Amino acid sequence: MIRAALPLAFAGALSLAAALPAVAQQQPAPRILVTGEGEASLKPDLAMVSLSVMREAESARQAMDANNEAMAAVIAAMKEAGIADRDLQTAGIQIHPRYESRSYDDGRQTSEIVAYQVTNTLSVRVREIDRVGEVLDRAVTLGVNQGGGIAFGNDDPSAAITEARKAAVADALAKARTLAEAAGVALGPVVEINEQNSGPSPMPFKARAEAMGAAPVEAGENTYTVQVNMSFAIGGE
Structure with a gap:
């Protein structure tokens, strides 16, 4: 019984080995691959302002106390200006x-500690763009002496991203049709599609800070960009 089974097993192995090259030689169906890009812009409706207070003293304790006093005044002023608690966040100490x-x-040389520096950074979300200059001016008056970085954003950019997606797909479709026509083939259905998007990039747009004496601020526009990679069958139904 065992001897009779051996030729059968060997024959089955040969059949499987003969089938493998046929599988390996199968080629993927021809496709048209394109990349489409789309973008949409929005005027910013909020700003993230980074404010830092640095104080120096002979001891770390003294530097910390001086910094705490200055930053407490800055935070109190932000709240008096109408900035909500949820829009104030300590970014680092x-x-x-x-x-x-x-x-x-x-000839000896040494390196000695002569003072300690304490820096406290506060992130402020300003929901009224025209008040950014006023916020900066007030903060500097109260002791902010570092930072000042500003990032403009949108509370809800979903509508702009949707428009950018539509534009990206339309761009990809137009490219695919042109390629199919030039190659003399029929454009089939979409086989695969994937998306990549990027955050806002600033674009020129006039804005002004209305408070007297406030720092001039240009808010710009936020442009949201979407890229789609699409794969189309050739000669589909």
Whole structure:
């Protein structure tokens, strides 16, 4: 029984081995691959402002106390200006020693701690763009001496992203039709589609800060970009 089974098993292995090259030689169906891009712009409706207070003293404790006092005044002023608690967030507190190099008559050189620096960074979300300059001016008056970075955004950019998606797909369809026509083939159905999108990039748009004495601020426009990669069959039904 065992001897009789061996030729059958060997014959089955040969049949499987003969079938493998046929599978390996199968080629994917021809397709048209294109990339489409679309974008849509929105005027910003909020701004993220980064404000930092740095204080220096002989000890870390003294530097921290001075920094706490200054930052507390800045936070109180932001709230008085109508900034909600949810729009105020501490972004980081750093404590660093400051060193100075000293040289001696015998040629020795040392590096000694001469002071400590404490930096507290506050992120402020400003929901009225025209008040950004006023917020910056008030913060500097109260002791902010570092930072000042501004990022303009949109509370709900979904409508702009949807428009960018539609434009990207239309762009990809137009490219695919042109390629199919040029190649003399029929454009089949969509086989695969995937999307990549990027956040807003600033574009020129006039804006002004209306408060007297406030820093001039240009809000710009936020442009949302979507890229789609689409695969079409050739000569589909």
